Amino acid sequence: MRQYRRIDSFVMNDFVIHSMENSVTELLTELTIAEKVSLTHGSVDPDGRSTGYVRGVERLDVPALRMVDGPLGVRIPGESSTAFPAPLALAATFDDALAVEFGEALGRETRGKDQDVLLAPGVNLIRTPRNGRNFEYFSEDPVHAGAFAAAVVEGIQTMDVIATPKHYVANNQETDRASIDVQVGERALRELYLPAFEAAVDAGAGSVMTAYNTVNGTRMSDHDRLVNQVLKGEFDFDGYTVSDWFGTESATGAANGGLDVEMPGVPMAEMVAPEENTAETAAEGSDVPDAGPNEGLDDAEIPEVVGDGMPDPSTCERFAETLANAVRSGEVPESRLDDMAGRVLGQMDRIGLLDDGDRVEGAIDTPGHRDLAERVAARGTVLLENDGVLPLSDDTDVAVIGPNVDEAILGGGGSSETSPIVETSPTDGITARADGAVTVRRGLPRVEGVSLLDLFAGGPDESEPDGAVEIEAAADAAAAADVALVFARDVATEALDRESLSLPDRQDELIEAVADANDRTVVVLNTSGPVETPWRENVAAVVENWYPGQAHGDAIAAVLYGDRDPAGRLPVTFAPAGTYPTADERRFPGVDGTVHYDEGIFVGYRHFDRAATEPTYPFGHGRSYADFEYVEASVDVATATVTVENVTDRDGHEVLQVYVRPPAIDGVERPERALAGFAAREIPAGERVTVDIDLDERAFARYDETDGWTVDPGEYVVEIGRSARDISLERSLER
Numbered sequence: 001m002r003q004y005r006r007i008d009s010f011v012m013n014d015f016v017i018h019s020m021e022n023s024v025t026e027l028l029t030e031l032t033i034a035e036k037v038s039l040t041h042g043s044v045d046p047d048g049r050s051t052g053y054v055r056g057v058e059r060l061d062v063p064a065l066r067m068v069d070g071p072l073g074v075r076i077p078g079e080s081s082t083a084f085p086a087p088l089a090l091a092a093t094f095d096d097a098l099a100v101e102f103g104e105a106l107g108r109e110t111r112g113k114d115q116d117v118l119l120a121p122g123v124n125l126i127r128t129p130r131n132g133r134n135f136e137y138f139s140e141d142p143v144h145a146g147a148f149a150a151a152v153v154e155g156i157q158t159m160d161v162i163a164t165p166k167h168y169v170a171n172n173q174e175t176d177r178a179s180i181d182v183q184v185g186e187r188a189l190r191e192l193y194l195p196a197f198e199a200a201v202d203a204g205a206g207s208v209m210t211a212y213n214t215v216n217g218t219r220m221s222d223h224d225r226l227v228n229q230v231l232k233g234e235f236d237f238d239g240y241t242v243s244d245w246f247g248t249e250s251a252t253g254a255a256n257g258g259l260d261v262e263m264p265g266v267p268m269a270e271m272v273a274p275e276e277n278t279a280e281t282a283a284e285g286s287d288v289p290d291a292g293p294n295e296g297l298d299d300a301e302i303p304e305v306v307g308d309g310m311p312d313p314s315t316c317e318r319f320a321e322t323l324a325n326a327v328r329s330g331e332v333p334e335s336r337l338d339d340m341a342g343r344v345l346g347q348m349d350r351i352g353l354l355d356d357g358d359r360v361e362g363a364i365d366t367p368g369h370r371d372l373a374e375r376v377a378a379r380g381t382v383l384l385e386n387d388g389v390l391p392l393s394d395d396t397d398v399a400v401i402g403p404n405v406d407e408a409i410l411g412g413g414g415s416s417e418t419s420p421i422v423e424t425s426p427t428d429g430i431t432a433r434a435d436g437a438v439t440v441r442r443g444l445p446r447v448e449g450v451s452l453l454d455l456f457a458g459g460p461d462e463s464e465p466d467g468a469v470e471i472e473a474a475a476d477a478a479a480a481a482d483v484a485l486v487f488a489r490d491v492a493t494e495a496l497d498r499e500s501l502s503l504p505d506r507q508d509e510l511i512e513a514v515a516d517a518n519d520r521t522v523v524v525l526n527t528s529g530p531v532e533t534p535w536r537e538n539v540a541a542v543v544e545n546w547y548p549g550q551a552h553g554d555a556i557a558a559v560l561y562g563d564r565d566p567a568g569r570l571p572v573t574f575a576p577a578g579t580y581p582t583a584d585e586r587r588f589p590g591v592d593g594t595v596h597y598d599e600g601i602f603v604g605y606r607h608f609d610r611a612a613t614e615p616t617y618p619f620g621h622g623r624s625y626a627d628f629e630y631v632e633a634s635v636d637v638a639t640a641t642v643t644v645e646n647v648t649d650r651d652g653h654e655v656l657q658v659y660v661r662p663p664a665i666d667g668v669e670r671p672e673r674a675l676a677g678f679a680a681r682e683i684p685a686g687e688r689v690t691v692d693i694d695l696d697e698r699a700f701a702r703y704d705e706t707d708g709w710t711v712d713p714g715e716y717v718v719e720i721g722r723s724a725r726d727i728s729l730e731r732s733l734e735r
Contacts, residue, residue, distance in 0.1 A: 033324050036341040039344045051067050051075070052066075053065070053067070065117060066114070068113060070118040071122050072084050072087070073549070075416065081364050082373055085548045085551075088138065089377060092571050093680060096148060096150075101155065102155060103158075104158055104159060107157065108362050111160065111161060111361065122137050124166075124167060125603065126140040126529065128173055129529050129582075133492070134572070135546070140619065143195070143698070144675055154204065159360045162347050164205070164206075164208065167244060169226060171220075178212040181595070182214065187705065210242070218257075221243045221248045222257035223257055227259065240340070243263050249315050255326070255332045365420075370422065374551035380568045381548075382621070383623040384544055384617050384623070385536060385542040386541045388540070390625070392483060394436070397436040397437040397438075399439045399441065399474075400441075401486045401487070403442050403445060404442075404526075413450035420549070424550070426485075426487050439481060444467065444470070447489055447491060474513065475517040483518070483520045484517070523542050543566070565624055570618070579611070579613050606671040606672070615725075625652060626651065626685070628645065630720060634731065635731045637697070642658075642693060643690045645686075646685055646686060648685060655722070656691055658695060660673065660699040663713075673719060715732050717730055
């Protein structure tokens with residue numbers, strides 16, 4: 001596991017830092033109040049391409065700053081780019097070096113689209129399995145999430161692009177996300193929900209996006225303690241904070257609370273029809289706020305979208321209209337406005353915008369990006385069960401079954417939707433790879449995803465289903481084949497949480513029918529996170545393939561036929577819906593506008609350990625086509641050195657996981673174990689490797705509200721193995 005430290009630039013010495021500070025300071029002395037304000041809010045992009053647009057100051061040659069969506073690939077409506085696998089699939093690789101490559105590719109494509117800021121990565125902890133946006137996030141574990149947050153940020157920013165980890169903080173559900181109040185204790189915040197953001201800041205993140213929700217009664221865009229004191233103070237974040245779109249209310253409250261940039265800064269009408277709003281009526285240097293020709297259109301006239309999963313634009317008090325007067329009246333100190341504008345200018349300077357310097361060249365859909373998309377999709381694939389049916393022989397006759405087998409599952413709905421230039425479906429990939437016969441049956445009508453346009457139109461498309469119910473025909477095809485491959489998917493989207501953990505639209509029934517017809521049935525799941533698997537005892541293998549992006553077909557064929565070892569491990573626990581800590585309505589989705597994080601620090605595998613409940617598949621679980629023996633280990637407080645042998649005659653990937661089991665302390669609740677480090681390694685057939693795994697100091701510590709991070713004295717047991725429930729070696733340490 002890589003170790004990250006704070007970087008202010010990628011090749012930045014003291015002279016460069018000093019020069020950057022001087023140039024920004026000089027600019028601030030020349031800017032008028034109105035010009036400073038113009039750097040703190042969005043405007044209409046005259047090209048109609050950017051998700052967010054800060055127009056700059058033409059008088060002083062300050063260029064515009066362009067922001068674009070991008071956790072799964074750069075999203076510009078009407079344009080194409082590489083559609084990478086979902087971040088949850090990336091996290092399943094347990095390979096943070098691969099995550100740096102992923103970030104670099106995202107940054108390179110951002111530059112290729114002539115954009116400056118990528119609104120990614122999403123780093124919120126996976127608290128509830130039903131969160132509609134879990135596919136955009138990394139993990140239920142803070143050490144694991146933090147490693148991937150840091151790695152992706154590092155990669156993005158090497159491309160002279162500003163990374164924007166989001167959504168700060170405790171945005172762990174989509175239901176009522178724009179209005180919900182999160183009641184959460186300080187210890188849970190520190191141990192679970194803040195670490196990934198701190199890791200992203202340590203890796204040099206230039207921006208952080210605040211969440212829609214309130215935390216302990218205060219809106220996150222206004223949260224002085226969590227934004228000013230914790231993020232900017234304790235974490236030493238020197239970039240700018242940006243609101244989620246229409247995520248603010250009081251302009252004064254947000255500015256004084258630590259928000260630096262309000263987005264989108266214009267009415268919803270101007271976002272919906274930007275081509276009609278390219279004219280700016282404000283004179284540079286004047287005190288007239290930005291306005292477009294639709295300024296008079298009330299936000300309330302915009303069609304209602306999906307409940308409280310989307311914000312209400314009419315409640316936003318925009319910086320463009322009120323901030324300058326608030327500064328003049330003293331409600332917002334001018335020094336605070338200088339800080340806001342200075343933070344934006346500092347990041348613009350860092351990526352070479354202010355001096356028109358040489359920036360990294362961008363590129364879209366390169367051969368390297370296509371290869372990376374396929375590698376991540378394959379490496380993140382998790383073999384959950386295998387009764388010897390996999391890998392497939394080349395000449396195996398297969399039935400490829402499922403309602404969506406003729407399309408690549410690119411991702412979920414919402415702001416992360418990406419349109420690829422090329423894509424391969426499971427049918428394409430398996431047909432191209434197989435030497436045996438391939439029979440294709442959908443069995444059910446297509447399971448339709450939910451798009452961002454659906455949300456703005458008021459809900460999912462209710463058109464006639466694509467296809468018919470043909471479960472019997474699918475079962476007949478399965479009976480005639482050597483192996484039946486059933487592909488099943490869920491539906492997830494921003495702004496809506498999943499109704500349940502069941503597969504939608506009779507897919508469980510389809511799987512049962514196929515399994516009854518062929519005892520060599522393999523189920524491939526394309527899901528946004530955990531799902532229930534009531535048929536798993538009746539099938540020969542279960543594969544979790546997540547949302548694999550444009551290379552769906554090629555990647556899954558490579559894994560099923562053994563060209564690639566299934567190297568993925570679960571970054572989330574799979575279990576029946578009623579056994580998760582958020583099964584209680586008070587904890588999710590909340591009651592009377594409030595969600596209570598009563599479970600405290602016991603989320604994910606920590607909860608299942610505490611409850612002594614056996615999950616369906618534990619955190620870290622995943623099988624390989626090879627077998628491994630853990631031979632030896634030594635540990636100290638910083639490192640575990642582990643020797644592992646591949647005891648089979650085929651190459652394989654192993655993910656070594658290190659957990660810390662703390663001593664029992666009277667009156668102190670601690671998880672039974674906590675992940676401290678991990679390493680993904682390819683181990684050739686018959687060979688041994690010795691791996692040094694860096695251990696996170698906080699795996700030994702707990703957060704005390706009086707004393708801060710505290711390491712209790714006593715014996716700590718360091719566990720080394722293949723998952724949170726599969727430990728091979730133990731070593732002890734005295735602290």
